[in-house]
Amino acid sequence: MKLKLTLACLLVGSGFAFAQQNDMKNIAATNPPDVALAPLRYLASDELKGRNIERPEINTAAQYIADQFKAAGAKPVDGATGYFQLFSLRFVTPSATGTVSLGSMTFKTTIDALQPEAKDIKLDAPVIYADKDIAAGLPAADVKGKVVLVDMGKVNQSNGSQYFRGMAALQKTLTEKGAAALIERWNTDATFWGEVAGYLGGSKPAGPADENQLPTLIINAAKLDDGVKTAGAKASINISGTGVKDIALKNVMAYIPGTDAQLSKQYLLLSSHYDHLGVAAVPRMEEGKLDSIYNGARDNASGTTAIIAAARYFGKHPAKRSILFIAYTAEEEGLLGSIYYAAHPVTPLKQTVYNLNIDNASYNDTTLISLVGIGRTSADPLIVKACQAYGLHVGGDPTGGELFSGSDNYPLAGKGIPAPTFSLGMKTFDGTITNRYHQLSDEAGNMDMNYVMKFIGSYILAAKYVADDPIQPQWTAKDVYEGAWKTLYEK
Ligand SMILES: [Zn+2]
Incomplete structure (x- = not known):
């Protein structure tokens, strides 16, 4: 009985193994x-x-x-x-010819200036440069009508979705305080920029347009020249030709x-x-x-x-x-x-x-x-x-x-x-x-x-x-x- 059972098990087992090999x-x-x-x-x-x-x-x-x-x-x-x-x-589709000037530095759309929401922007305004956390806490009087420039994320923070959640929160706060625009400076993982540029620099599915969205840009600037950080620095954003296509x-x-x-x-x-x-x-x-x-x-x-x-x-x-x-x-x-x-x-x-x-x-x-x-x-x-x-x-x-x-x-x-x-x-x-x-x-x-x-x-x-x-x-x-x-x- 025991032998038979063992034999039956062996046969079933080898049958499976044979089927699998086949x-x-x-x-x-x-x-x-x-x-x-x-x-x-x-x-x-x-x-x-x-x-x-x-x-x-x-x-x-x-x-x-x-x-x-x-x-x-x-x-x-x-x-x-x-x-x-x-x-x-x-x-x-984002504009391929737009420019963003900060003091003496100029960035080009789709290359080193990206828009999370592709739309035309034309504005000239003073820049205020702040740490991201400080920016959220600045009084309305300091940011009203200004372009707020912050460093994106924190050093060693490599999670893309964290960046964008943080951006959305800051956009909301700055909109309430009357800022003219938000520019986030990419200052973390240089190799990851290619992917971000590949995505945001290309066409994106057209969602429902949000007219109240604070104009927002991400610039790739390993170093900012000091002029941008001093009081009185100016920003000039000139983006036209964003479009829609099927x-x-x-x-x-x-x-x-x-x-x-x-x-x-x-x-x-x-x-x-x-x-x-x-x-x-x-x-x-x-x-x-x-x-x-x-x-x-x-x-x-x-x-x-x-x-x-x-x-x-x-x-x-x-x-x-x-x-x-x-x-x-x-x-x-x-x-x-x-x-x-x-x-x-x-x-x-x-x-x-x-x-x-x-x-x-x-x-x-x-x-x-x-x-x-x-x-x-x-x-x-x-x-x-x-x-x-x-x-x-x-x-x-x-x-x-x-x-x-x-x-x-x-x-x-x-x-x-x-x-x-x-x-x-x-x-x-x-x-x-x-x-x-x-x-x-x-x-x-x-x-x-x-x-x-x-x-x-x-x-x-x-x-x-x-x-x-x-x-x-x-x-x-x-x-x-x-x-x-x-x-x-x-x-
Ligand atoms: Zn993929």
Whole structure:
């Protein structure tokens, strides 16, 4: 009896191991390294100019992804236009010719003077220079009609969202006291300026205009000349030509029908964003090379490559559930592609039972997969099992939760769909991540391709396990999305 039980266990165990080896063999056969990595090398090449939504190359990227889906045997989704979901959004574009003078120093818009809210400003006024904390406490008589100049944040404070929260509070106080404008001087992390300039120097989604917003600028000035700090110094801001334009956008999508009579009515969504930051306004030296193209190899050519590889695998070895693939646009502008899709789904959201999104900043641990949203959905054990098959262990969000709302899983999670983000291994979110994250040096040539192959393989195997699992995934009890899940799926 005991022997029989042991034998039965061994047989069951080896049956599983055999099935897993077979799946891994099929994943490898449909995705030999040169084939699997070709989209990463192409999408991240200089030729595609950083896949910014305002550049024509993003359409080349979209067509390439559609062609890859088609070649894999994935079909166009009913309700889409071929392989595309076409839409357009209104953006505000900053002036490229504006100037800000402080004493004898002059700054240029989009280069070293940025506007959190792009709008025309024309004013001449005295400057008052103050520590940020002092500025908030200055009496109305001191700031009325003046341009208030402060140092942004504190030295060694490297959290972008802290800067902007602090700015909003100061704007409110200074508006009440009648200041003419606020100028914050970037004086902290010089390498981070490129990213800030890339974002604020480009087009931004047009929100509801706030006419009462205090005119505000951020200037990049490592040193201020002393004249600016003395009483009587003048500021002159001359910005015109900010505009509004509509930009045509494309989510790329396809699907592979499932094989099970019942489960095939449900969809597993595999998503990634394919856009990135484009080209820097001013080339700069990074790692001994003068560069201007944000290649976005990790972020997120690698993720898009993984969903293309998954299409290649499932095209030959379909799962029980149907698989929906979406390569989103405009993630870098604020998740705009996935927000649009969540509001205008092509496949009904209530048939979309799980979303394994994929997005990347960088990595600093090649034995790890970072599952952003770990511990929150019932599918975790399937993902862990898939990663272990490739010798990888699974960790969570190294920022302690900030990343969850920072990628395309988030709009669908809000609708109730269990939706974590699968990412390259980040043991910590420190300088070893930020030296590549949104930097010019995020290139395919400096990635560990052996690790990328394991990353892709484990992603596909995880997707297969979820797509074949008879149990519908759900948020864990008491998760903030548990209620939305029950509503969406009528549980
Ligand atoms: Zn990004």
